[in-house]
Every structure is written in C-alpha cells, then in structure tokens.
Amino acid sequence: MMSEANTPPLPDSHATDTELSVLEALWRFGESTIRALTDELYPGGGAARYATVQKLLERLEAKGFVGRRRAGRVGLFRATVDRGALIRGRLQATADRLCGGALSPLLTQLVEAADARALSADDIASLRSLVDRLSDSEEAP
Amino acid sequence: MMSEANTPPLPDSHATDTELSVLEALWRFGESTIRALTDELYPGGGAARYATVQKLLERLEAKGFVGRRRAGRVGLFRATVDRGALIRGRLQATADRLCGGALSPLLTQLVEAADARALSADDIASLRSLVDRLSDSEEAP
DNA sequence: GACAACTCAGACAGTCTGTCTTAGTCTGCC
DNA sequence: GGCAGACTAAGACAGACTGTCTGAGTTGTC
Incomplete structure (x- = not known):
C-alpha cells in the first residue's frame, strides 16, 4: 500500500544522442524557436537542417521530453524534463533490465x-x- | 599519474534485451551448448529457434560479451562478463552521454x-x- | 551409406534514426 | 493587392540495427 506516485514520472522512452543535443540546447537557452536552436546546433545550416531540428523536436515531444506553445504564429519549445530526470530514467531502465528493477x-x-x-x-x-x-x-x- | 587500467575494461557495446536473455541463461547455467540454451530459452523450439540463439551468440561474441571454445566438434559458450560489469558499462555510458563522463x-x-x-x-x-x-x-x- | 546434429553464411522484414523535400500557410511590406 | 520571406506540417528516404529464419556444407554415429 502506497509508496508510489510520490515522485514525478520517469521518462520511459529513450532519447537519442542527436535528440539529446537538442535537449542540451534547450536546457542552456530555455524556451526557444526552431530557428534559434538550428542556429545554435548547425550554425549556417539551411532549410534542410532547420527541418531536421524540427523533426527531432517533434519526436522529443512525442516522447514527452519537450513541450510547445505558440507565440503568435511561431512555436516555442521547452524541455519538460531536466537532466536529473533523464538520468534517473536511464538508471531505472538499467535497473529494470539488469536487476529486476532494484x-x-x-x-x-x-x-x-x-x-x-x-x-x-x-x-x-x-x-x-x-x-x-x-x-x-x-x-x- | 596512473589510476588507470587497474579495473577490467567496461563493455562499450550495447547488449539487446534478447541478447541479454541469452546472457542470463549463461550466467545461470555456466558454459553451455547452443542446444542447451535453445532448450532453455525456447522450450520445444525447432531448428529456426536454434539458429536464432546461434546468431545471438555470434553477435554477443562480436561484442565481447561471450567467448567460445570447442569441445570435440560442438561449441561451448560462456559469458565473459558478469552482471556487475554490464551494469557498470551502462552506468558509464549514461555518465558519458549525460554528465560528461562524471x-x-x-x-x-x-x-x-x-x-x-x-x-x-x-x-x-x-x-x-x-x-x-x-x-x-x-x-x- | 544414410541419418541426425552441428556449424557457417547470409537473407529477410520490421523498426529506428537522421536527414532532407515538398506543399501549404501566414506575415508584413511595398 | 500581391509578393518575398519565414514558418508549419506531412512524409519520403537510406542506412543501421534486430530478431528471425533458410539453406548449404561438415562431421560423427549406427
């Protein structure tokens, strides 16, 4: 009885290394537009790189690592997990696979x-x- | 100076969940033949399952998690890492990706x-x- | 010599990942 | 009013990885 749900939910999905680089940028700069993130991650990158960042954000959002809101017509993205939560998620995943969750x-x-x-x-x-x-x-x- | 190479090398590759189930069996039963592992992991499994286990072992060997020797004409497989080493490997991987290795x-x-x-x-x-x-x-x- | 069991090599589909293209929408400015 | 520039949305694409399976060759037994 009890001893559950008193800690925020842990990420259950896995963030890719590339997705992680987007998260890192969001942690550094806070809420950002795709444009700002693209300029940071791929300086001088064109429309293609822009779309790559867009897709990475879309997947991060689907995985619950990122949220978005609209400011006017542009989207603003923010990380919904901090580094600690991500670490704890990976630790828990390791525990689940290798130690029966312990x-x-x-x-x-x-x-x-x-x-x-x-x-x-x-x-x-x-x-x-x-x-x-x-x-x-x-x-x- | 020093403080290196006095701990055994950590696994740098990633073992899949399915590969892990083979490793678990090797940890439980020690050195085993493909046949014995197949009977354990896929009771009643035919030639197809046998080949699956064989392929998993081949990949585990390539990743350095498993070694083989020959007893007569059949191969005997054994785990070359224990659970702790695998755990430490994943911890280090998490540290590398999320904490700069710390x-x-x-x-x-x-x-x-x-x-x-x-x-x-x-x-x-x-x-x-x-x-x-x-x-x-x-x-x- | 036939048969059973084993080994080795590789085919295969499904999924995941990073990348990119295209089409449609909205903006403000001339 | 209309046009250039920027943004969104949808999805195509190739390469890698995974789990699975088929087949061809080898070897030992009866």
Missing part, C-alpha cells in the same frame, strides 16, 4: 566503478546521509 | 531515486558497509 545493485556497482577514480568527500557524505535516512524510516514506519 | 551526478540521482522507494533492510545494511569502506579509504589514502 536500485541497490546499481549503487554497489557505481561505487565499484568509481573506486579507482575518485569519489569526492561530498559524494560519500551524501551516500552516508542516504543510508541514515533509510535506516530511520526503516526503524520507524 | 559518475557523481549519477550517485546524486540514484540517491534521490532510491530515497522514495523502499529498500530492504539487507540493502541498507550492505549500503552502510559500503559507505564505511569508502570513508576508511578516504581517511587513509
């Missing part, structure tokens, strides 16, 4: 992967506070 | 995602020992 194996492997490379003291501290929080809610349900 | 943003998001849902007491305990281990190696380099 997240803790990911934590284990993440720490292992980071072992050689440095994890900052801040990272470790945030991990520790997670463990403390989890322990608390475990003892006092 | 792993700590993944940690942050993972903690956030794990916060909401229930982790088992075992998970929490193993997490705690993980944190303790990290803190130790942090204090005493």
Whole structure:
C-alpha cells in the first residue's frame, strides 16, 4: 500500500544522442524557436537542417521530453524534463533490465566503478546521509 | 599519474534485451551448448529457434560479451562478463552521454531515486558497509 | 551409406534514426 | 493587392540495427 506516485514520472522512452543535443540546447537557452536552436546546433545550416531540428523536436515531444506553445504564429519549445530526470530514467531502465528493477545493485556497482577514480568527500557524505535516512524510516514506519 | 587500467575494461557495446536473455541463461547455467540454451530459452523450439540463439551468440561474441571454445566438434559458450560489469558499462555510458563522463551526478540521482522507494533492510545494511569502506579509504589514502 | 546434429553464411522484414523535400500557410511590406 | 520571406506540417528516404529464419556444407554415429 502506497509508496508510489510520490515522485514525478520517469521518462520511459529513450532519447537519442542527436535528440539529446537538442535537449542540451534547450536546457542552456530555455524556451526557444526552431530557428534559434538550428542556429545554435548547425550554425549556417539551411532549410534542410532547420527541418531536421524540427523533426527531432517533434519526436522529443512525442516522447514527452519537450513541450510547445505558440507565440503568435511561431512555436516555442521547452524541455519538460531536466537532466536529473533523464538520468534517473536511464538508471531505472538499467535497473529494470539488469536487476529486476532494484536500485541497490546499481549503487554497489557505481561505487565499484568509481573506486579507482575518485569519489569526492561530498559524494560519500551524501551516500552516508542516504543510508541514515533509510535506516530511520526503516526503524520507524 | 596512473589510476588507470587497474579495473577490467567496461563493455562499450550495447547488449539487446534478447541478447541479454541469452546472457542470463549463461550466467545461470555456466558454459553451455547452443542446444542447451535453445532448450532453455525456447522450450520445444525447432531448428529456426536454434539458429536464432546461434546468431545471438555470434553477435554477443562480436561484442565481447561471450567467448567460445570447442569441445570435440560442438561449441561451448560462456559469458565473459558478469552482471556487475554490464551494469557498470551502462552506468558509464549514461555518465558519458549525460554528465560528461562524471559518475557523481549519477550517485546524486540514484540517491534521490532510491530515497522514495523502499529498500530492504539487507540493502541498507550492505549500503552502510559500503559507505564505511569508502570513508576508511578516504581517511587513509 | 544414410541419418541426425552441428556449424557457417547470409537473407529477410520490421523498426529506428537522421536527414532532407515538398506543399501549404501566414506575415508584413511595398 | 500581391509578393518575398519565414514558418508549419506531412512524409519520403537510406542506412543501421534486430530478431528471425533458410539453406548449404561438415562431421560423427549406427
């Protein structure tokens, strides 16, 4: 009972690398027109590149990563997910495919992967506070 | 200087869901023949399914996830990566695409995602020992 | 020698992705 | 009024990837 739907929904679709570059631009510049995005991603790009960006936005919208509104006759596009949501979506997808949905194996492997490379003291501290929080809610349900 | 090559190489290719089911079978049963894997994955499957498994193994081998040796005239296939390596590979891929390769943003998001849902007491305990281990190696380099 | 099982190579359709073309619509300006 | 320029919408296209399957050759058994 409960313990669901209290976190915003995670993206279930996959954003392509190219689609991701459009999202990155939207994150950097906020709500933008196709024209502005095209100029950013393909400087000097003509009508063809413009249409490419248009199609990428259309697909991103279908996947729920992007929303649009109209300002006069032109469309304004904005990202409807932030980078963190995208990351969490991919993490969850990895967990679903490789760990039956469980997240803790990911934590284990993440720490292992980071072992050689440095994890900052801040990272470790945030991990520790997670463990403390989890322990608390475990003892006092 | 250094801090490289002391961890085994991470898979750089992507294993499909279907390919993954073959890997899962190899993890469960260890070194196996195509026949045994086919019987496991497609019970009662005929020559067609056999060939499907064969092709999946061929592609897994090309991607470096599977190795083969010959026992007499039949081939014996084994996984050359374990589940953890696959997980770490996907984590690194996510980090590369979404965080410029840095792993700590993944940690942050993972903690956030794990916060909401229930982790088992075992998970929490193993997490705690993980944190303790990290803190130790942090204090005493 | 016939048969069964295995291997190897490749065909095939369906899907996904990035790219581009075309046609239609609206704008403001001369 | 009408025209050039910019925007939208719809879809065509090739290349890659995936899961599936067929066929031709090999090898060992009875």
